[in-house]
Amino acid sequence: MSKGLASPLAMLAGLALAGLAFALPASADGAGVKIGVAAPFTGSSAPWGEQFKRGTEMAVKDFNAAGGAAGQQLSYEIGDDVADPKAGVSVANKFVADGVKWVIGHVNSGVSIPASDVYAENGIIQITPASTNPTFTDRGLWNTFRTTGRDDQQGAVAAAYLVKHFQGKRIAIVHDKTPFGEGLAQIVKKGINEKGITEVVFEGINIGEKDYSSLVTKLKEANVDVLYYGGVYTEAGLIIRQMRDQGLQAPLMGGDGLVTTDFGAIAGPGGAGTLMTYTPDPRENPEAKQIVERMRAAGFEPEAFTVKCYASVQILVQSANAIKSTDPEKIAEYMHSGHVFDTVIGKISYDERGDMLQANYVMYVWKPTASGGLDYAGNELTD
Incomplete structure (x- = not known):
């Protein structure tokens, strides 16, 4: 070394x-x-x-x-x-x-x-x-x-995964009202809608809040099977923790706004199984x-x-x-x-806009580590 x-x-x-x-x-x-x-x-x-x-x-x-x-x-x-x-x-x-x-x-x-x-x-x-x-x-x-x-790339990957693995399930989509979070959520929504799936919940939250119990209650009432979240790790971690506290075990999926091990510290053990799109590590x-x-x-x-x-x-x-x-x-x-x-x-290499020609996204899953935390490293999904 x-x-x-x-x-x-x-x-x-x-x-x-x-x-x-x-x-x-x-x-x-x-x-x-x-x-x-x-x-x-x-x-x-x-x-x-x-x-x-x-x-x-x-x-x-x-x-x-x-x-x-x-x-x-x-x-x-x-x-x-x-x-x-x-x-x-x-x-x-x-x-x-x-x-x-x-x-x-x-x-x-x-x-x-x-x-x-x-x-x-x-x-x-x-x-x-x-x-x-x-x-x-x-x-x-x-x-x-x-x-x-780009979000239209990772959003397409997320939508395809939801269509393949949650067909016939109840999908909720939540975002943080930012250009990143809402934009990504809208792309995922469009992707599943085009395949004949209509989400049961679609709404925005306010970033910086600490109590998302009313959102969790709405998700429970909708009996959701999976939550797609457009936003970053801070709110995502809090939402997962409060979902688990209220007995809602549906997995959360997000974008590369979750890419930091600080996410696991906020979400706690209940964050295991969280899905995330990100470029190859x-x-x-x-x-x-x-x-x-x-x-x-x-x-x-x-x-x-x-x-x-x-x-x-x-x-x-x-x-x-x-x-x-x-x-x-x-x-x-x-x-x-x-x-x-x-x-x-x-x-x-770059196109005329300044976007990489080689960009691609894959799906990861957060898993427990030996030290008791969560990590996505080495947990890229192939299916």
């Missing part, structure tokens, strides 16, 4: 990083490239902010050791958007004032979408490892890219082996979006080295050209 950065050049060469294995000369004027890391670093979604920081931080250190981007060294600053759209716009404006040119973020689609307008108007390129609402890239902005998939990719081992050696589990953040920086650096420029608009043109990037999450 590698425990440090003793041989970053060898590691990067092994990843075929488009010239990153060769140190580039430092820029004459000493200029550098400032990266903005935009995510919630406080509040209930703070674990995702930590993932964003860890992944970007390691990438910056590794690529600086290998010569930087087009001869310039990288630095980063974090912006705490507290998972709120208005705060996200404030973060975006601060990045503009601070001279940020590349952004890794945001997490929530409802934050990424308005923030991306600020970035587009100010010459900043944005790659989100987490925002999945189709609107983010469908608007045709020059600067928006993802290292994750980045930790399982052979190209990420050394990075995953180094993070684990440092006491941090690189789950969810950590490795995707590393890949996001990787793509920007590969682009800059290929075109010998760190200019965001030139990098965006190169990324839109169809070039295939070799990254720690696999080969990536």
